[in-house]
Amino acid sequence: MTSANTSDPISSAFDRQSLRPDCGNCFALCCTAFGFSRSADFALDKPAGTPCQNLDQDFSCTIHDSLRPRGFRGCTAFDCFGAGQNVSQQFFAGKSWLAEPDTKDDMFAAFKAARQLHEMLWYLVEAGRRTFDPEIAGQAERLRNTIEQALGGDLTKLLSTDAQDLHSHVRCILMEVSEEVRASYFAAGGEHLDAALKPGADLMSRNFRSRRLCGADLRGAYLIAADLRGSDLSGVDLLGADLRDARLEGADLSSALYLTQPQLNAAHGNQATRVPADLDVPSHWHNG
Numbered sequence: 001m002t003s004a005n006t007s008d009p010i011s012s013a014f015d016r017q018s019l020r021p022d023c024g025n026c027f028a029l030c031c032t033a034f035g036f037s038r039s040a041d042f043a044l045d046k047p048a049g050t051p052c053q054n055l056d057q058d059f060s061c062t063i064h065d066s067l068r069p070r071g072f073r074g075c076t077a078f079d080c081f082g083a084g085q086n087v088s089q090q091f092f093a094g095k096s097w098l099a100e101p102d103t104k105d106d107m108f109a110a111f112k113a114a115r116q117l118h119e120m121l122w123y124l125v126e127a128g129r130r131t132f133d134p135e136i137a138g139q140a141e142r143l144r145n146t147i148e149q150a151l152g153g154d155l156t157k158l159l160s161t162d163a164q165d166l167h168s169h170v171r172c173i174l175m176e177v178s179e180e181v182r183a184s185y186f187a188a189g190g191e192h193l194d195a196a197l198k199p200g201a202d203l204m205s206r207n208f209r210s211r212r213l214c215g216a217d218l219r220g221a222y223l224i225a226a227d228l229r230g231s232d233l234s235g236v237d238l239l240g241a242d243l244r245d246a247r248l249e250g251a252d253l254s255s256a257l258y259l260t261q262p263q264l265n266a267a268h269g270n271q272a273t274r275v276p277a278d279l280d281v282p283s284h285w286h287n288g
């Protein structure tokens with residue numbers, strides 16, 4: 001599958017690179033703004049708006065090298081889509097909540113709002129690249145512009161942005177592009193797909209080893225601990241699919257649709273797993 005557009009259609013401050021986390025320029029907003037409950041992903045309870053007990057004064061994590069064995073697997077899967085550095089540096093001019101505690105509430109609220117918008121941009125960049133329909137590409141471009149204006153304004157504008165409304169528009173574009181992309185795989189003579197492969201399906205622990213799943217719509221599917229080793233997921237819509245503990249060793253996800261870094265981080269894979277060019281092979285895949 002080739003891309004309709006090899007470069008982003010607009011001159012944008014938010015290309016895919018800037019939608020990746022830059023923790024060195026962030027005031028550890030993910031370790032403070034959000035709350036989490038003790039679970040398989042987090043070893044302790046933490047209320048929202050408070051620093052994690054493992055956070056150091058320089059905003060680094062004191063257990064960074066041993067997060068997974070110490071029960072903080074969720075921290076290795078989380079991704080802010082670049083919202084952390086944007087809020088820290090652009091909206092708060094590089095002044096931390098630690099240096100200026102009065103800004104804390106606003107900064108955390110801005111981070112939560114910006115993360116949603118950054119995530120939408122991540123998907124829209126892909127939709128614009130994958131569609132061959134100039135009209136849809138134009139819609140994606142205009143929506144990107146709207147979101148970027150919210151992110152390029154002041155704090156009041158960011159916090160008053162109707163993310164739900166934007167989300168519904170983004171969702172429509174993503175679904176249209178998904179249909180277009182997946183149709184191209186069926187037109188190319190893809191094998192008859194299992195009827196169970198549908199959006200939101202419960203596919204937990206299912207065996208899809210070495211299967212050709214090209215063009216399947218697995219949006220929102222539960223693929224927890226599914227065996228996808230050696231499978232071909234080209235053109236598979238994985239928007240919001242739950243890949244926790246999915247086995248991806250040797251699988252081809254290089255042209256899967258709407259795959260994100262948190263999804264990959266939550267799964268198991270190896271050096272033979274093919275991932276999209278914009279995403280990284282998670283470090284824990286190297287370490288077993």
Ligand code: SF4
Nearest residue numbers: 031052054055061075
């Ligand atoms: S364990 Fe480390 S990475 Fe996770 S929230 Fe706490 S400080 Fe942040």
